[in-house]
Amino acid sequence: MTLAVFFGCTFIAFGPALGLFLFTIARDPLRIIILIAGAFFWLVSLLLSSLIWFIAVKASDPQDEPLQKGLLIFGVMFSVLLQEAFRFLYYKLLRKAIEGLVALSEDGCSPISIQQMAYVAGVGFGLMSGAFSMINLLADSLGPGTVGIHGDSQLYFLTSAFMTMVLIFLHTFWGIIFFHGCEHRCWWEIAAVVIMHLTVSGSTFCNPLYVGSLVPSYLVMATAAAWAYMLSGGSARNLRRFLLCLQSGASPQLGS
Amino acid sequence: MTELSAHLPQFQHGQLTENFPDNHLSNTNDSFERRRHDNSERRRNDNPDSETNGQPQNIQQVVEQDEEEDEELTLKYGAKHVIMLFVPVTLCMVVVVATIKSVSFYTRKDGQLIYTPFTEETETVGQRALNSILNAAIMISVIIVMTILLVVLYKYRCYKVIHGWLIISSLLLLFFFSFIYLGEVFKTYNVAMDYITVALMIWNFGVVGMICIHWKGPLRLQQAYLIMISALMALVFIKYLPEWTAWLILAVISVYDLVAVLCPKGPLRMLVETAQERNETLFPALIYSSTMIWLVNMAEEDPEAQQKAAKNATYDKQAPANQTRNEDAEADDGGFSQEWQQQRDNRIGPIESTPESRAAVQALPSNSQTSEDPEERGVKLGLGDFIFYSVLVGKASATASGDWNTTLACFVAILIGLCLTLLLLAIFKKALPALPISITFGLVFYFATDNLVQPFMDQLAFHQFYI
Numbered sequence: 001m002t003l004a005v006f007f008g009c010t011f012i013a014f015g016p017a018l019g020l021f022l023f024t025i026a027r028d029p030l031r032i033i034i035l036i037a038g039a040f041f042w043l044v045s046l047l048l049s050s051l052i053w054f055i056a057v058k059a060s061d062p063q064d065e066p067l068q069k070g071l072l073i074f075g076v077m078f079s080v081l082l083q084e085a086f087r088f089l090y091y092k093l094l095r096k097a098i099e100g101l102v103a104l105s106e107d108g109c110s111p112i113s114i115q116q117m118a119y120v121a122g123v124g125f126g127l128m129s130g131a132f133s134m135i136n137l138l139a140d141s142l143g144p145g146t147v148g149i150h151g152d153s154q155l156y157f158l159t160s161a162f163m164t165m166v167l168i169f170l171h172t173f174w175g176i177i178f179f180h181g182c183e184h185r186c187w188w189e190i191a192a193v194v195i196m197h198l199t200v201s202g203s204t205f206c207n208p209l210y211v212g213s214l215v216p217s218y219l220v221m222a223t224a225a226a227w228a229y230m231l232s233g234g235s236a237r238n239l240r241r242f243l244l245c246l247q248s249g250a251s252p253q254l255g256s
Numbered sequence: 257m258t259e260l261s262a263h264l265p266q267f268q269h270g271q272l273t274e275n276f277p278d279n280h281l282s283n284t285n286d287s288f289e290r291r292r293h294d295n296s297e298r299r300r301n302d303n304p305d306s307e308t309n310g311q312p313q314n315i316q317q318v319v320e321q322d323e324e325e326d327e328e329l330t331l332k333y334g335a336k337h338v339i340m341l342f343v344p345v346t347l348c349m350v351v352v353v354a355t356i357k358s359v360s361f362y363t364r365k366d367g368q369l370i371y372t373p374f375t376e377e378t379e380t381v382g383q384r385a386l387n388s389i390l391n392a393a394i395m396i397s398v399i400i401v402m403t404i405l406l407v408v409l410y411k412y413r414c415y416k417v418i419h420g421w422l423i424i425s426s427l428l429l430l431f432f433f434s435f436i437y438l439g440e441v442f443k444t445y446n447v448a449m450d451y452i453t454v455a456l457m458i459w460n461f462g463v464v465g466m467i468c469i470h471w472k473g474p475l476r477l478q479q480a481y482l483i484m485i486s487a488l489m490a491l492v493f494i495k496y497l498p499e500w501t502a503w504l505i506l507a508v509i510s511v512y513d514l515v516a517v518l519c520p521k522g523p524l525r526m527l528v529e530t531a532q533e534r535n536e537t538l539f540p541a542l543i544y545s546s547t548m549i550w551l552v553n554m555a556e557e558d559p560e561a562q563q564k565a566a567k568n569a570t571y572d573k574q575a576p577a578n579q580t581r582n583e584d585a586e587a588d589d590g591g592f593s594q595e596w597q598q599q600r601d602n603r604i605g606p607i608e609s610t611p612e613s614r615a616a617v618q619a620l621p622s623n624s625q626t627s628e629d630p631e632e633r634g635v636k637l638g639l640g641d642f643i644f645y646s647v648l649v650g651k652a653s654a655t656a657s658g659d660w661n662t663t664l665a666c667f668v669a670i671l672i673g674l675c676l677t678l679l680l681l682a683i684f685k686k687a688l689p690a691l692p693i694s695i696t697f698g699l700v701f702y703f704a705t706d707n708l709v710q711p712f713m714d715q716l717a718f719h720q721f722y723i
Contacts, residue, residue: 029335029336029338029339030335032335032339032342033335033338033339033675036342036668036671036672036675037672037675039668040668040669040672043665043668043669043701046709046712046723047701047704047705047708047709049712049723050704050708050709050711050712050713051704051708053712054707054708054711054712057711069719072715072716072719072721073721075712076716076721076722076723079723080723083723128668129723131664132661132664132709132713133713133716133717133722135660135661135664136658136659136660136661136713136717137717139659139660156720159720160720163720163722167722200722201721201722201723204720204721204722205721207719207720207721208720
């Protein structure tokens with residue numbers, strides 16, 4: 001416990017997101033606002049889904065363990081659907097914002113594109129989701145205690161941190177894919193995002209059998225990453241050129 | 257921040273006050289000249305309501321040009337200004353939350369203020385509710401009385417009284433409250449300290465603070481001091497207000513803010529109008545300004561020209577010009593100091609005890625923005641706003657069972673409320689209260705997160721499910 005675990009888990013969970021924030025978002029005030037608004041939308045979706053779950057729990061028998069667990073699973077699924085619904089609402093809001101920015105600008109160009117907004121919105125959702133999952137754990141890890149002393153898994157903090165990290169990444173990629181789907185009316189992309197989210201959340205029902213939740217989540221993340229990269233204009237060729245440039249320091253001799 | 261300052265030359269325009277020539281001196285950019293020019297023009301054209309002597313925490317103002325070509329600039333600009341306010345508000349909240357979490361003194365119950373005489377340790381819930389309503393009613397009445405007193409003092413030009421009031425309150429904050437804070441921090445971390453060192457530290461801290469806030473000083477230092485005294489004030493409120501009373505007071509203050517700023521006969525509005533009639537400045541000392549703090553000169557050409565000339569000279573960085581400028585500023589200071597004092601007094605009011613000081617602080621107008629120049633617009637937010645935002649987040653972190661989740665939710669809610677308020681400001685271009693939207697969001701999210709989200713997240717964490 002204590003400081004080593006605290007710092008380790010913090011940086012595992014939030015390190016990449018912090019890097020993304022510092023290098024791509026922190027310099028542009030508009031992006032920071034979009035980030036915070038994205039976090040707010042996620043929060044509202046969580047609030048509504050908690051309300052539904054709370055009502056369901058209050059209306060049911062608190063002694064019935066399987067029922068409570070079933071209600072919790074229902075709560076999770078409902079929350080996932082609500083999060084995606086709020087992602088759609090946020091897309092609508094950002095679309096209007098872009099129209100406003102374009103209307104106000106001198107040269108008819110918006111200072112920020114919908115793809116950038118999609119990325120920032122995804123990071124906003126991810127950061128808030130990760131923060132809400134992880135922060136109380138981190139605060140507890142600072143204090144005294146032994147993990148898993150009652151027979152639970154001893155890897156609780158570590159796996160939570162890794163799960164949080166993968167969720168933040170996933171939200172980022174899902175944001176890009178989702179907005180792209182909304183932009184180009186590819187409903188199957190939107191459906192794919194919803195299904196991926198349900199899959200990842202569903203896989204966590206295997207916990208503490210972590211191989212059942214972490215491995216699929218990372219696989220889904222790799223898929224979503226590749227897909228988002230493709231949708232953002234990337235390709236295998238671009239990737240190769242990027243890597244070659246990096247290695248050789250000279251422009252590659254590949255045709256485009 | 258470098259980026260911001262790079263853009264700032266084009267976008268910053270604070271209200272200018274002669275009392276702080278060094279403030280903007282230290283933030284000098286050549287573009288400030290341009291800005292100032294633009295600002296004064298803007299101010300004359302666009303800001304009939306730019307000065308609000310209303311409750312400091314609540315009035316924000318952005319004046320923009322109406323031309324369309326500037327609107328994109330305005331919006332982008334608006335984004336910068338939102339961030340310019342996000343950063344200090346966040347810093348103040350971070351300081352308050354960090355203190356609450358580490359120093360147990362501020363969560364320990366050591367009695368109540370005389371303005372909240374009814375205890376909340378009652379037998380029945382109904383009695384507790386009644387007591388807290390009475391407490392809130394007394395507190396709000398005190399605040400209303402203070403505000404009206406300030407308006408009256410201002411109207412009858414009792415500048416000396418107001419000035420003395422402000423000086424006493426800032427003295428109390430900078431010396432006494434920070435001494436207590438320092439003592440408690442030392443106790444928490446078991447640091448051995450002698451009185452001589454403490455005396456030296458507090459003396460330096462306080463004197464530099466008085467100079468920075470009331471006279472001249474580097475902008476960043478002034479901003480830092482304003483954030484620190486807001487945090488100190490918020491901590492005092494968090495300590496001495498019992499729970500239900502605190503939430504009730506927050507709610508009622510937001511409503512009062514709304515009424516006082518927007519109603520034609522509201523005290524804050526009257527204060528603003530009086531200030532405008534007299535072409536006097538608002539209160540620079542108790543407004544947080546993201547750019548240099550200048551006294552707003554409503555419609556006077558000459559003083560502005562003087563200022564401009566002086567400032568131009570300053571920015572030219574010529575020593576004699578600087579001297580001249582400073583002298584002008586000094587000469588003007590004599591004339592402005594009263595108004596300035598008024599503002600400060602209106603802002604702070606007598607601070608013999610916390611509620612009074614709070615009332616005083618509250619009574620001070622909070623200006624958000626008087627941006628005349630599209631290129632130079634600073635953002636202003638009253639210190640009372642800082643204080644109440646921090647009280648909300650601090651109380652959330654002190655008493656919530658959801659702990660960090662609730663704190664985070666309130667934090668995001670307040671920032672979004674601030675963002676929306678600034679957006680409304682950009683649309684309506686007049687003084688607006690900054691408390692209502694943020695506090696409403698904050699309260700809603702506090703109670704919702706604490707009662708609904710926290711059990712849900714608890715269960716999820718217990719089973720290690722992820723949503």
